[in-house]
Amino acid sequence: MSLKSNLHNLKEKYKGTKMAPAFNALHTFLYTPNDTTHNGTHIKAADDLKRTMNTVIMAMLPCLIFGMFNAGYQHNLAVGDIQAVTSGFFSSEFWTLDNFMIGFWKIIPLVIVSYGVGLGVEFLFAIIKKHEVEEGYLVTGMLVPLIVPIDIPLWMLAIAVIFGVVIGKEVFGGTGMNILNPALTIRAFLFFAYPTWMSGDKVWVEGAVERTNQIAAGANLDAISGETILGSLAQGKEIAYSVSDMFLGFIPGSIGETSTLLIILGGLFLIFTKIGSWRIMLSSVLGAITMGLIFNQVVSAGIITESSKFYALMSTPFWHHLIIGGFAFGVVFMATDPVTASQTNIGKWYYGFFIGFISILIRVFNPAYPEGVMLAILLMNVFAPTIDHYVIQGNIKQRLKRLKVKTA
Template sequence: MGLKEKLHQFKEENKDKKWLPLFSAFHTFLYTPNDTASAGTHIKGADDLKRTMNTVIMALIPVLIFGMFNAGFQHNIAVNGNFTSGMSFFSGEFWNLDNFIIGAAKILPLVIISYGIGLGVEFIFAILKGHEVEEGYLVTGMLVPLIVPVDIPLWMLSVAVVFGVVIGKEVFGGTGMNIMNPALIIRAFLFFAYPTWMSGDKVWVTGAVDVAGTADAISGETILGSLAQGKEMIYSVSDMFFGFIPGSVGETSTLLILLGAAFLIFSKIGSWRIMLSAVAGALAMGLIFNMIADANIISEGSKFYSLMSTPFWHHLLIGGFAFGVVYMATDPVTASQTNKGKWYYGFLIGFLSIAIRVFNPAYPEGVMLAILLMNVFAPTIDHYVVQGNIKKRMKRLKAKKA
């Protein structure tokens, strides 16, 4: 008897044990279960939940690995203080083992905690409710370490993950029922609960605090943080595009995020409508702000000036905008379902992201709040799109009759 049969037999024998969902969760990782549905419509498709989730995770892996290199790279800059702007993407200064080891030592614990705690909560709920463990956390668990600062203490992350999974997801009924993206709830929780650990200059670069105050000290702030305070920037556009900048773990490299986006669009997992319209929305808002700044409507001393006068397309490169739009706004559960609704949904996310970013320097990461807000409004958008369609057809019906 092979392993497959043995496992299946084991499952049959322990049918009414409480911990069975736990076993099934790991079982289904290895094999497709033999059980088939006995009634109802049968739809056979290869793109089940697990495959969808795995595709997104594959799209996230390059970003994660880049994040590890970048964490080490930023640390070495902070300690040695020799940053040269405008490196090429394949520069040996960036892609070396030294950087990777430092970064991996920081980021792997984040990944492990995120998955360990999150899946733990999922398992507890699965056993309490007596249903199968759902795969929904696989992507969330990967997103979470990518959207937090490198130096976030592990216990804070754990608290936030428990909060996010329970309040953001399980109270609504688990995977597929949540109104808002759980990963963003986790980040929003951290952001409001521990603001000093989610912004400012001490958490984005490992070891930045240790050298602060010395002659070599660099500001360990993100670009958005510096811009909000009207500081000079030392990073060139190519640095921002390639991602050699401080920031949350996975959000810095716009290039790799674009590759991920291409992969998601190609595999038809992510909606290109949302991505495209979000970019359009961001550019529109950026252009409006540029015009305001150019027309001298606000003075140069204004606290909004430096962010408003940032060239509009830079907004796509800095901060978590690209990451949020590609990996989080496209979440099929929380986004708009209708194609037309997706255009509105995406556009408003882009538009609001930049607006929040500029007008509220205390919350530099506008994209998080914009996506959460639009998550709430997505069903409303869908409702009006559907109603609009019904109305249009009714009219056509009437015209035919008459």
């Protein structure tokens, strides 16, 4: 008897019991359900929530794989085992088995914990509330490992995932009812609960934290440092990375955020499959450019001088903000979340523009937290329903005016 048949039999056997959602989830995740409707209107379509989630995961896989190579590359570069990349995206110094294996063994546990704990909470709530297990966490489970530092302790990640799923989603009613992006809720919890593990110059390079502890214990070793570009700019330090390094992703940072090139390709894939909103992506970029240009003009006018702690980030060319930090990743994969984003087409323009605008604003004026896209998206998640409300009310008023003109 096949696995599909066994799962179907188990689903039927435990139908009506507390464990029914668990068996049903496994069956429908792996196979197409045997159940069909027998009356009423039928709409046949190839897409459903599971396929939509899997499509988004496919768009993120290149970032995940690149992140594995980059984790090993940053480690080997920091300890002096290899030279920096000099020959472009397909450089032989980067795409090595050693780099990949270092990253693989560090990142896979993060993925396992993210999915294991998150889906465990989903299953628990499905059993308690006696409803079907929802597929919404499939994307969140992949997003979480991509937006955290490489050396984040697994127990911290587990606690954050529990918090994010319960407080960020389940208390609102589950998938489709939440007002905040669950993945960003998880990252926000980590940042405010364990700030030393989400910032600084140690957590972004594999082994840097362990090396620091060994040195503190008396070991005669060289320290490993891996400050992010935004962290360095916030402290007024010189940047040692080229524009090419920033765009291609050969820089320290969260696992999935470094390669703007692959993020753009993932965004184009989401637009092509009509899952990601191009309006939100484009308007977010326009908002960031607008804020960046304003800051550049402030510096050019001499209002801010080099003595100011804001000078380094304000004087950064506006387009650099698009290729450093987590801006691109956040805009493509999290700002476009169809549940927490604005639903109206006009509303998406306002929603995205303010995400980009506020992201750069936070970067510049909060040196302790130079990455602002997370807070910007969460803030606009809260305002998205309000934006849609006023857009809809505006449309209603325009229609009423047209109606009055016709009847006059």
